[in-house]
Amino acid sequence: MHLLETRNLTVRFGGVTAIDNLSLTVGEGEIRGLIGPNGAGKTTFFNAVSGRYPSSGEIRVRDHVVSGLKPNEIVAQGLARTFQHVTLFKSFSVLKNVMAGCHLRSGYSFWGALLGTPRTRQNEADNERRAREILDFVGLGGLADETAANLPHGLQRAVGIAVALASEPQMLMLDEPCAGMNTAETRSMSDLIRRIRGNGTSIILIEHDMKVIMGICDQITVLNFGTKIAEGSPEEILRNTAVHKAYLGSAADAS
Amino acid sequence: MSFDEIPQMLVTGLSLGLMYALIAIGLTLIFGVMRIVQYGHGEMYMLGAFFLYYWTAKWGLPYWLGVAASASVIFVLGAILQQTLFQAVHGRNILYSLAIGMGLIFIFSSGGQIIFGTTVKGIPKFATGGILVMGGFLSYERIVISIVSASLVVGLWLFLQKTRTGMAIRAVSEDPETSALQGIRTRQIHWVAFGLGSALAAIAGCLMGTLLSIVPTMGFVATIKAFMIVIMGGLGSIPGALVGGIILGMIDSVVTTVISADIAIIMSFVVIFLILVFRPSGLFGQQWT
C-alpha cells in the first residue's frame, strides 16, 4: 500500500494539457523530489493532488480514492502542502498562524466555541501548547508573538511549513521551500525537511536547487510538459540522458 | 404587445444601452487601474452636467466647446481628488475608498443643492427632431449620444491599445509592481487614469443631462447604474461596459414595454445576480480580489 498514488492523472486548462496521464507512487517515510523545467507541471501536480484544480484519473491516499475532494477534505486525509509564494495569514501573529493551522486537530465545534465550554478551553490550551511545540520544532519558538508580515522572507517560509505541519499530515508537499534563500538558510531548511521526515511524515518536494534535491531526496521524479520522463534515485537521475536533454532545452531553469 | 412595437423596443433599448455604457466606461477605467471603488463617480457626472449648464444657459457659450471644457475641468478635479483623497487609500481595503466615495456623494450632492439650488434644470438642446430607424423613432439627440458613446468606447479601447500612455495604463492595471520596476510612474498613471475616467463621466453627464434634466442629487442614480454595468461586464473591461450597458438597456426597454417597469428593475438585479453566480468575475472580467 502506498501513501500516495496517482493513476493516469490528467489536468487540462482549456486546450492545454498541463499534466498528461501521470502515474506516480510515493511510499511512507519517503522524501520524493519533483523536478523539471519551468512549466513542466510540478506545481500543477500539487494543485491537482491538493484538490485545488479539477483533474481526471485517480488519486489515492492509502488506497482511498480522494479524487474530486475539496482542498479542506484532502487535508483531512493527511495531505498538507505549502505554496510557492509565501502564503500566510499575514496580519496574524506567528503563534496564531500555527494555531489556525491546528484547525483539523482542534476539536472545534461551533457551539462549544460560542459558549466557551470547559472542554473547548481545554482544547484551545492544548492547541496553543501544540502550536508552540511545532514552532520550537521549526526553530521559531522565540518569535511566536511577532506579526507574520514583519518576519523576513526566509522565516515566513518556515512559518508556512509550521502551519502545514499543524494539521499533523502524513504527507507534506513542499513547493520550492528554499526559493530566494541564501546558503545558510537553505542548509537549515534541508535540515528541517529531514527532521520532519524523521517524525514519520513523508515529503514531496519541488525545488530548483539541485544541491538540496540531490542531498535529501530518496527518489526523484522528473516531469517535462506534464509527463514523467524519468524516475529513480538521485544517482540514476544524474545519469539519465532524457533529463539532461530536457534541462538543456531550458538551461536557465536548472540553476 | 404587437409586433410593430418590436422595432421601437429594440431601437430604444440599444440607444439606452449605449447611454448606460457611456456612464460606465469611466468607472471601469478607474476600477481597472487603481483597484479602488470610486463610489462618487456619479458626482463627476453631475458636476460635468452642471458645468455645461452654466456654460451654455448662463454664459451663452457654444455647446460642444462646453462639453470639452466640462471634460477638462472634471479631468482636473478628478486628478486632484485622486491625489488628495484616493491616493492615500490606494492599496488598502476597498472599504476605505468606498467610504471616501460615499463622503464625496454627501458633500457634492448636498453642496450642489446649496450652490446650484435645488430646482431641476435643463440644458439647452443641440438638436431637435429625429428619424425612423427600422420602424422605431430615434431622435437626433439620441443618435448623437449613441455615436459619441460608441466612439468613446472604441476610442478608449484604441487609446489603451495603441498609445504610450494607454499602454502604460494597461500595464499598471495588469501588474502594478512589474510596471513600476519597468520604470512606469504608477502614481502619475493613477491620476491620469482617474482624471480620464472622471472626464468620461463628465461627458456622459453633459450629454445625458441635455437629453434629460439635471439636479444636484442625480449623481447617485448614475453611480448605481454604472456600478451595475461595470460589475456585470467585469471590472476594468471596456467591452464589458459596452455589453453590460446594452444588456441593462435592453432589459429596461423590452421588459418595461412588455410587462412593467417594476418587473424590469427586479429583473435587471436578478440578471446581474445570475451573471455573477455563473461568471464570478463578470462577463469579461479578470480575477480581482
Add this chain to the structure above:
Amino acid sequence: MKVEQGTAAAQADGKGNAAPPSLNRYAWAALFAFTLAYPAAVSFDNYLLHVGITIAFNVALAASMWLIWSLGLVSFAHAGFMAIGAYTSALLLTKLGWPMWIGMPLGAILAGAAAVAISLPLMRTRAVYFFMASWSVGEVIKRTIAYFDGLTGGWNGVFDILPPTIDLGPIQINFADRIAYYYLAVVICAIIVLCIYRINDSRTGMIHWSISENELLAEHIGINVFKHKVIGFTIACVFAAVTGALYAHYQTFISPKSFDIWKSEFALVHIIVGGLTTVGGPVVGAISLTVIDETLRATGPFRVILFGVILIATVLLLPGGLETIPGRIRRALRGRKSS
C-alpha cells in the same frame, strides 16, 4: 535574529495583537453600565431615550454587518434581511394578531432560511463582485415586498405595528413606554453584540479572519471555507432580522423604503469609521455617528455635507478608525515615558 520593521498595513490591522483583554473587558463593562444608567442620566428625557433606542438599532445592525465583514465580505443585502425580519413580525401581528415574541423568532428563522438559500449561489462570488451581488439581493428583497402589495401593503407599508407587552400577572410591562422599549432594545442589542463578540473571540472568529486574510491557505489547512461563509453570513442575517423586528415594533410603521440601500450604507459607514478589526469598532462607530447625525439635524441643508466631511476626515486622518484611539493614546504615553 533581526526582525524588520513591519509594514504600515500590518500594524494597522493588528488582529493578532489587540488591546490587553483585561482593559477591553473593563471598557465593555463601563459601556454596558452607562447604557443601563443612561435613562436616569438624561433624567428620562423622552427624545434622548429615542436617540438611545436608535443607537441600539444602529449598533446591532453595524455589529452584525461587521460579522460578515470578518469573513472578508461586504454585504449590502443587510437591509433586505432586516426587512424580512421586520415584515414577518409586523404582518404576523397585524394580520394574525401574533405578538412580537412569536413574530421576531419566526422572522429570524425565515431570514436564516433565506440567507442559507441565497448564500449557496452568492458565496461563489468574491470581493467587490460579492458586494454587487449582495446589493442585488437586498434590492430584490425590497422590491419583491413592494410588488406583492396584497400581502405586504406594497409601498403603502404596514401601519399599527404595536410594541409588545408582557403580562405575567404581577409583572406587567407595556413596551409602548419609551423607557421600557429602551431597555428591551438595549438588552437585545447587547445579546447580539455579546454573541458576535463571543463568536469573534473563539476559534470561529479565528476561522473567519483566516478566511478573510487568505482564503486559499484557509482551505489548505482544512477549513471548509464555503460552509463557514454560509454559517457566518446566515448568523449575521438572523441578527439583522431580529433588529428589523425590533425596529418595526418601535417605529410602528414600515414600508419598503425603510429598508433601502442607505440602511446598509450607513451600517457600513459606522463600521469604517469605528474600525474594522474588533467588534468594538462598529459599536463605537454606530454610537458616535448616530449622535453626530442627530446633532447635525439642526444644521438643515448642511447636515449631509458635514457628515460627509467627518466621514472623509476620519478615513484619512484616523486610519483604522475610532477603535485605534486607545492604542494611539497608549503609544503616545509610552513614547513620552521612554523619552
Add this chain to the structure above:
Amino acid sequence: MEAKSNMAAPRSSWRPSRRTALKAGAASLIGLSAPAIISGRAFSAPKTIKIGGAVPLSGPVAYWGISTMQGFVDGAAVINEAGGVVINGEPHMLEIINYDTKGETADARAATLRLVEQDKVKYVYSQAAASTVGMLQVTEPAGVLSIVACWGYLKLFGKDYPLHFRAEMSDYEQGFAYIPFMQEHYGKDSLKSAAFIGPDDQDGKDCNYSYQRLMKYYSIEDKGSEYFNWEDTDFYPIVAKTLRTTPDFIVTSPTPPGITGSIVKAARELGYKGPIASPAASETKTILEVVGELATDVVLPVTNVDPTTPSQVAIRDRFMKRFGDFNALAGNYSWWIYSLKAAFEAAGTADDPKAVAEALGNVVLEDTYCGKVAWAGEKSFGVKRQGVYDCYTTLIENGKARLADVRFPALPADY
C-alpha cells in the same frame, strides 16, 4: 430615491446665480440656527410661540422642504416686524425651529420627537408623504397641531386626526379646477379617455387613486395606469406602453418637473398629440428647458407662471431679497403661517392646539399668493382640514408658457 407627494413648483423668470444661491444657503442657515434673530429679541421679552418644522432640508427632496421652510421663516419675520401675533391684546413673537428629515419616515419621526419633546413645540409643519407619516405618529398622540403638504395616506387624515391639516391641494382637489379648464379649452368631446403615469411608490398609487376618482366623476374613460421607477433614465418604454392604449390625454402625477419634461418629450417624439397634465410639476422653466419647442399642450395646475397681484409681487420680491431665490412652490406655501396666525388670534390662545385647530378650520384668507384660501372637506373627511385655494393653471403651447386660467376648484357637493 425618495418620492415626493406634492411638487408644486416655481415659476422662474429668475435664474439663480452662484452668488445668490450661496446667499440663499447662508440665509437659510441663519434662519435655522438663529431663530432668535427672527423672533425679534429687540422687543422687551415678549411671549413667543414656537413653530417647528420637520421637513426635508437635505437629500433628493430638499427642494420641497426648503420651499416650505422659507414660507415660515419669511412669514415669521413679517409677522414679528408688524408686532407679532396679537392674542387677547398681548403680542406674541413667532419662533421657527427647523430640523432636517432627509425625507425619510424614521428620520421625520426623530425630528418631530425632538421638536415636541425637547423644544416643547405645539405647532409643527412638514412636507411630503414620507415625512408626514413619521411626523403624524408623534404629533397626534401628543396633542400637537400639524400642517403639511401630503397627497396620499388618506386614512391618516380626517376625523381621527383632528389636529392634522393638509394645506396643499392634492391632485384630487386640483382636478376640479384643471379638468374643467381643459374641457373648456380643448372641448369636452376631445377628452373622452385618459391614461395615468406615475412613480412606482406610494405617492404614485395615491395619485392614481385620485386620478381614478376624478375620471369617474367627470365620466372620462380610464385607459390604464403605468408606473416608472425613480431609477429610470429613459421614459420611451413607459410612454410607448401608455400610448398603445391611445388615450385622449395623459395625467402624470406626482412627477417632478424634470421627469415630466422627459415624459412630455418622449410622448411628443413618439407622435402623441393629446394634452398632458402634470399636477405636481409646476417648474415651468425646467419643462421648457427639457422639452424645448416640442413642449406644447402641457397643463400645469397650481402653477403661477407670472405673479401679478401686489401681494404676489411683494412675496416674490421679499423672498428674492431674503433667500436669493423664489419659486412658485414657495409662493404656494407662503400662506400657511398667516392662516395659523389668524387661528391663534381667533382662538385667543396659543397654548391649546385643540382650540387653535378648531379656529384654523374656519380661517379664510382673501389675498394670499394663491388668491383666496379656505379649509374644506367637511363632508368627505368629517372635518375641514384640507386647504383649498384659487388654482392658477399654466399652459405651455409651442414652447411658451402662459397663465391660462385662475379658478377656485368646483368641488363636488359632497366634498
